[in-house]
Amino acid sequence: MSLALAADAGLALLILGLAVWTTIARTAFGAVIGFMAYGFLVALVWVRLAAVDVALTEAALGSGLTGVLLLGAAARLPRDAAAARPGWGLRLAAGVVSAAVAAGLAAVVLLLPVPGPTLAPVATATLPTLGLGNPVTGVLIAYRAIDTLLESVVLVLALIGLWSLARDEDWGGRPDALRAANPGAALVLLAQVLPPLGLLVGVHLFWTGAIAPGGAFQGGTVLAAMWVLTLVAGLTRPPRVGGRGVRLLLVAGPALFLAIGVAGFWLGGAFLAYPAADAKPLILAIEAALTLSIAVALGLLLAGPPGARE
Amino acid sequence: MSSVTLFGLCGAALVGLGLFGLIVQPGVLRKILAFNLLGSGVLLLFGVIARRGAAAGIGSDPVPQALIITALVVAFAATVLAVALLRRLVQETGRDSLDTDG
């Protein structure tokens, strides 16, 4: 297995190198590019850590959408506003503190108990009663459903926070900042060819999530990316923020989740419990609604606040 | 040393690096990047803990995996909000730093 170890060491070194580059790069733009490459390689690390579900999320969110978001921000930074770097004293102190934290954590990693504690046996033992084959989905949608429910609300909330940054006079308008000024023919073609493919991949990820790596977050993210692509190319326009339809789509996932959770009081004996007989269809319904809501929320989060283009 | 430990040490280093960047970088965008590195290091450590919990025929404890996915989505939302605030700040002041009078 030393070959695998060599590959992993190479991967770790590449990641650390890119992280250092992201920290010390001279321009913000260079740093963002470094960070995107970094996110890409971290997805590989997740595979090496046998966490393909996480790898999918990281690939889609961590390097994909985050990278696009940060690129957009870097392109609009003022050029000449190089802020004063902190003095040597502070940098030295920060370096010492950070190095101490890193060293402490490294020591903790080396001292973690062997074998590591795990909930894997418990988590897999009850999976069949839910009709699921992917334990990660089981954790997300059943055992720790409350976290997933609250988190889907967090996405809606982030969107409200984002929209609240609009100017008063722009309220009710469309978030149009994404659309390219002059979408070239190549871009339009790509935006016509790629999304149908992406749609398939997104739906596949959601559907396969019940038994294999994938699920609502991963599928929703891919769908969001495809939607954003058509927005950039000007093939579609984002909805007005005042519209009730888009808001219904945004809360459809968490609302259905909550409703089935409340029904669990009677059907399953507890809030967020699934009745043994109908667990699978209920879970699939929740996942479908969540995928849709997450896709819309992520797309709109990338599209920015409503208003005139900068 | 095993691969898992290796990635654990890598995560620890990333946390330190992110913390350093968050403190010393003057520009807000660079701070946001540093925050993302820091968060990624934290999640990597969590992933190492998950991997150490491989059991029952699964290569990695599913509970931490699910938590990492949740945390990734939350971190993305946080980045969106921070970037949106930054863009407003740049529009209003033409600067991207939070210096004393910012």
Added chain:
Amino acid sequence: MSEFLLVAALCVLGTVALGLVAILRGPTPADRLSAAQLLGTGGVAALLLLGVATDTAGVTDLALVLALLAAFAAVAFVTQRTPADVVAEPASPPAQEPE
């Protein structure tokens, strides 16, 4: 068989490292993005090799997602950048905004 695949993965990672150097050197942002894209392609290849070598489920899906989003990132770069970035180091005088 799996050892051969691992060696292949290592080689691909090596080219990825070379791409990394290109990212670091630049000099223009477009150079850097192309290098990052190359790194992406190499990453997908390394991923598939590693996945087959260690027989991990779901790796092909991951490769699909990575390939899709790499194209997406390139689009973002082309549309979000300011024109001056492509031709010169960003330290040059501020250019007009695209809009």
Added chain:
Amino acid sequence: MDSLFTLTPPAAWGAPLLVTALMLPVAALMLAFVLGGRHAERVVLATLPIGLGVAVAIAAAVLHQGATLHYDLGGWAPPLGVSLHADGLSATLLLTTAVVLCAVGLYARADFRVPSGAREARAPLAFWTLLLAVWAGLNAVFLGQDLFNLYVALELLTFAAVPLVCLRGSPQTIAAALRYLLFALLGSVLYLLGGALFYGAYGTLDIALLSARLASGDPIAPAALAAAALMTAGLLAKTALFPLHLWLPPAHAGAPAAGSAVLSALVVKASFFLILRLWFDVMPDPLTHLAAQVLATLGAAAILFGGILALRQARLKMLIAYSTLAQIGYLFLVFPLVASPAAAPALDLVQAPGAWTGGVLQLVSHAFAKAAMFMAAGLIAGALGHDQVRGLGGLGRVLPMTVFAFALAGLSLMGLPPSGGFAAKWLLLSAAIETGQWWWTLVMLAGGLLTGGYLFRVLAPALSTRGPPLTLVKPVERSRELVVLGLALCSVVLGLVPLSSFGLVQIGRLGATGIGLP
């Protein structure tokens, strides 16, 4: 091993109420967001009294049964599942939150009305939905029993609180919100790292199970020590304890008055509450003794530093915000007073229930008083068109009720009788003397003097009868003054209630499962 912590019989009535308390604001948030426009405000105003009723019912259930309430979500017991939990302190804070939010809701109607002619406007929709989100986040924090569930709750709170800071949209408030966000995110991520390490060492995130595993007699894992340190550091950044306070004054002063009230009275308390939970409910005693000294030292520094800076502020809202820094410091004095090894050699932590009650009283009375103060300051700023402390001369003659409410709230902050703040500080002072830690009394007395000093700067000119009468640029609605006065009275009335009625806050403390009173 866990039997100690599942004493509560499943038949305990009131447990489903915990779900209601958590989900009511979430459901209302979605409804308000979808309906939008003028309906958002209506949804909030309809939900607030229901939520208050739920909080009262939970407090009654806890008090009546004299035990904590538990609810396993989805029927999955920890460590695989997530459970909710309400002890006396949680119930008290749920109730405080509901009362303050009701007042804020009534007060904010005038500021966040959809202008006639428009179907919907930016600030009102954002404010009303964010208010519900703050509520959901706070309830989730107070009820959480799982460290990761609490992380999500903290993030919910962050995402709700940050946009409140910059609702006005001025460059200063945007910068303040951004700085707040960065601090809050740093805090969350350190907290999350702590949670990960706890899981790595003990394989659970449930507070009760963790506490049992930590207390099992084996040496404590290094990961747990690192986890506790990281979590504390992260939560301190969110609580804005000195020296991690830089973000708080501009953020709390920049928000609209109703938002400032929520942020200063409630939001910073959420992370403090988690520090309490961490050190008293998770970590074993000897470590708590050690951490208590560090935390209290920082708290003492915050009391003095915040007080001195408050003395130097030119703007009323900044003054109140700095006062929050100082008052948060008092909360941290609870740690060494409750966990004093001097008073309780080899005994459990509940040797000083007086200090515990004092700490909770300080938390609650500060919440009422500070919300009242910020809302009073909002009325003053609206009526005068500015909030310069120097320009407040003769204010008492034109806005007597507002100034009276401000003074009543000030009474509680200074710790003068008969106010909740007095009872709180009295209990803390006596606990300090009883446990032989007299030095903390000096800090508290100095803090009281400083508080008196900065409030005198406001009240002396406001109450003076000399000088030309002030002219108001805008009249003040009587109903809003009444809301402010009501909250200020709440903070005072707490001091008039006999101490024995605070048995609620002791319920669920380790070793104090019965309603024991000092």
